[in-house]
Amino acid sequence: MLSNRRSGLLRGLVILVVIGVWLVIGAIGGQAQGSLAGVQKNDAAAFLPSNAESTQAAELAAEFTDSETLPALVVTETTDGSDLTPDQLADVKAFADAIADAPLEGTSGDEPRTVGDVSVADPVVVPSEDGQASLVVVSLDASVASEQVGAEEDRISQLAVDALRALAAAPVTDGGLAAHGLETWVTGPAGFVVDLVNAFGAIDTVLLLVALGAVLLILALVYRSPSLPFIVIFTAVFALSLAGLVVYNLAANDVLVLNGQSQGILSILVVGASVDYALLLVARYREELRKASSTYTAMRRALRASIEPIAASAGTVVVGLLCLLLSDLASNASLGPVAAIGIAASFLSALTLLPALLLIGGRRARWVFWPRVPHASGKHSEPQAAAGAEVTAVIEDDNHVDVDGHGIWSRVAGVVGRHDRVVWIVTAVVLAAGAAFVPTLDANGTGDAEVFLAQVDSVDGEEALGRHFDGISAQPVIVVAPEGDADAVVEAAEGTDGVSAATVVTDEPSTVPGRPAQGDPLVVDGQVRVDVTTDVPSESQEAVEVVADVRTAVHGVSPEAVVGGAAAERLDTQLAGERDLRTIVPVVLVVILLILMLLLRSVLSAVLLMAANVLSFGFALGVAALMFNHVFDFPGADPAVPLYAFCFLVALGVDYSIFLMTRVREESLKVGTRPGVLRGLAVTGSVITSAGVVLAATFAALGVIPLLFLAQLAFVVAFGVLVDTFVVRSLLVPALVHDVGDRVWWPSKLARGVRPERPEPAEAGVHAE
Structure with missing residues (x-):
């Protein structure tokens, strides 16, 4: 008895220490989170690599002005x-x-x-x-x-x-x-x-409030408990505080670059991931509370069962996002570590703070589930099993299994078991049909004025400037060339379609952008600067196309010349974004595939999961292309939209397959692959669906910021997550695995039907406090 009392006091002390540490993190990190805007860098030029032509032009052009x-x-x-x-x-x-x-x-x-x-x-x-x-x-x-x-x-x-x-x-x-x-x-x-x-x-206030409000509403519907949703939300808020604290200090010390969109994505990602991990742990904890009278025993079992899929999920997302470090653009490269820090904070919070909060009260800690309190004896169990409840499977023959469980997911598992081949073929064909529209997505970039979805002063002013002032450009195209090539450069630039004027900078510069100046040409280190004014606004995508033509013309007469300016910076940004897409996507696929192979101890299952998620991403992007072109009438998209969407959807989409397949493998070791698939689907159906809806809702909250890039990313990721949740994880993957059977675990012993002997299960309720 004394030993049990000391053990209880020790556990209570550990819980208090964990909560105390997180309270300190919340106090300090909350201030850092509120100060993130102060360490942002939103200048597009700062994100370009040093070898970009516009970067070189900017460095040379600076020599022609005092400031x-x-x-x-x-x-x-x-x-x-x-x-x-x-x-x-x-x-x-x-x-x-x-x-x-x-x-x-x-x-x-x-x-x-x-x-x-x-x-x-x-x-x-x-x-x-x-x-x-x-x-x-x-x-x-x-x-x-x-x-x-x-x-x-x-x-x-x-x-x-x-x-x-x-x-x-x-x-x-x-x-x-x-x-x-x-x-x-x-x-x-x-x-x-x-x-x-x-x-x-809006990121600091409206975005976070909308995301948290949506998540709280969904959790209230899932748990039907007055306290549990707030415990999960607190877990997410403290995770965000930890992420904000780390990111702020790294950005303030120039270790990484933070911009506005990265901060917004960080907030959304942390909230969504934290709640997803919490849903999985809480579901398994609730399941274990029906087997053990001790809340500590139930939590220990829940952590042991949940840590592998949650760690694999977090690791997959972290590694996938860190592949963005391969980007030539600092804006893309910086998102990798920023988002990875957020996922790591979510993982730590879900596996330390959340268990501590759930165990407050010791023996009476079950109160957090009130009024649907799970009991170990079975006498007080709920009429219906909650998400994560046990189900049983009865094998009729090699291909058909009756699942006895709870609600719609038992019926879905039954349909998958009876019609597996039809289910996976039909869903694969539908997804492939949607993916066929991916080539119609216009991701070649947009102008500055098209970035805003709401009416703003600068865009209206730019339109007024264009109505009344021909030949005046706020940001001319800048050409720095050898002095001897000055006349040829001016002639080549003026002969380019879309150029209204090209003038050599003099020692008496003009006070009006785009207007010619008086004086002699200004020569610095044997070079001159030529300012080129375009017919279209310098902030437009049309100006980017003109710059590309100017470069071709100027390089033809002066190979040593460099062309820069705001429009050239956007051109180089878009070109770098296209290179990133070609480089990073294959790396992400290979890295995540290797992680899946290690996690599932199988090559074939990892390949099938990856193929299913790539098909899901293609469907989401194809549908997005149709919506952007024909419903929302967007002017185009930045190349970073498909890149970010790919990294998030493939990494996050694999999460739900990981949650499913780790449980399937666990059940397959007991009853075989085909009944294991149906058990896993029925057991995880409710919790994974809830997690998917939560993540989709949090990413959809990005749409409250009136910027084209974030609105498009919000649609693609939110829609893609729902497709992964309700189609890929619920139908395609389980039907495909069920159809393939034991062979899906190749080359492990499970592929040959070899299973370890099952240990005798411990009697429920024998563990003392």
Whole structure:
């Protein structure tokens, strides 16, 4: 009795220590999670490899200016389409004069206090040739604009654009433009960057709340318990705190690069994975509580049975995501370790914090399942078995098994057992038909303006700029070439379709982007810089296509020339993304296939699972192509969409097959492969389906952020997870394995029907507290 009491005290102490450690992690990690936005880098140029042509051009072009600028373009036009009156034009000039004194909200001390403090030149007013609009060019110091200031650690560029927008919205008497029939937008590179950051700002609040709310609702329906859903949610929140703590410190010390989309995916992935692992463990724990009177014994058995599939699942996702490190793009390469850290945090939380929370109360810890409390004696068991309950299988002959279990999954198992070949052939044909539409997916990239799904100031301003200012480009194409090739480069560029002008940078640079300057050509180390203005907006996908033609033309007359600029950076990003897709996909397939072989001790079963999941991914992407092209009418997709979708769907989709097949193998060791398949399907059906719905709901929450990339990724992954859950794992895989029979375990002994002797089962309820 004394020994039991000491053992109980020790177990209680361990539980308190585990919970205490996680409370500390939550307190520190919660602050780090809230500060992740401060260590983000959303500049596309920062993600390009050093050998990219646009990166080389940017380094050379910097030598031609005293300081790099980040233009903010304030476009004003009349609301009725009439010409600007003299009074309105005077108001615009007064607005330009007031810009220097516009305050940067939240700054103090020695920090820049006004827009003038971060500008490299006085604002320039340019009336449009049609007389209906005006342009105010505000040149911000690019190096200063990226700095963080104030208690909120806002970037100066954001404060400066906010100041310009606030001033424009102020009354004319205060230096603003909110009167006299004028409409004003702040666009240009600075405007686009700020609008992108603002869009990602929803990640910290709305995205997480939507995801957690959806998961909580699903868990309430699954468990029908007032306490258990919150315990699972707490597990996910603390896992996110741990992941945020690690990622913040690594990003702050430049060990990895974090951007807005990586942060959003991290939040979703941690919540989804944590809840998935929790569902599996809780289901097995509930099952064991019906066999043992001791909650500690039940938890020990549940952990022993769950740790292999959960570890295999987490390991598969981690290794698959780390393959992104092979990417040429830092934005892709950084997502690998960021997401892998999130999965590792989910794994640790589910296998340490969750068991501790479930065991609070010791002998009375079953209260967490109230009002559907599982009992070991069988006298108080529920009328219907919950997810993970035992089922029995009666072998009629070699191909038909009657499954006696609970609910719809017993009936599904019965259908699979009676019609296995028909089931897997029909589902495979349907999936292949959907995958046939994959080539119709337009994943060649989009322009900056098409990135936003909601109306934003910078996009509206860019459209107004295009209506009234021909030949003005916020971000020209930049060509750096040997001095002797200057004339040939200008002629080649101007002869390219889509180019309106090409000018050599002089020692008296123009204050208006795209307008020619006076003076002699500026020569640096024997090279000149040529700024090329395109007919289409520099932020558009059409400009990317023009840049590709400019490169071809310029390289033809000057092989040593390099072509850069914002549009060239997008071109190099898209080209790198296409290379990544060709490189990373085969590596992910091989790595995950090897993991499956080791886990299942079988070559054939691993190959079949991988083939099923690749077919599922193809179906999801094919259906997405149809939806994007004909329902949502999206302008296209970034090459990273199919790459990210592949990494997530193949890794996460294999998870559910792992959960199923590890249980199938466990049952096959007892009763044989065919009845083992049906047992495994019936036992895991409810819990795996719940996990799939949870993961799909969390990824669907990415759609609340009004950005094209995340909306497309949300659709593909959420839809693909549902296909994996309800079709691949429920029908295709079990039917295929059932049809193949023992041979599926080749080359292990199970393939020859050899099974170890089964140990005598322990009598339920004999374990004391």
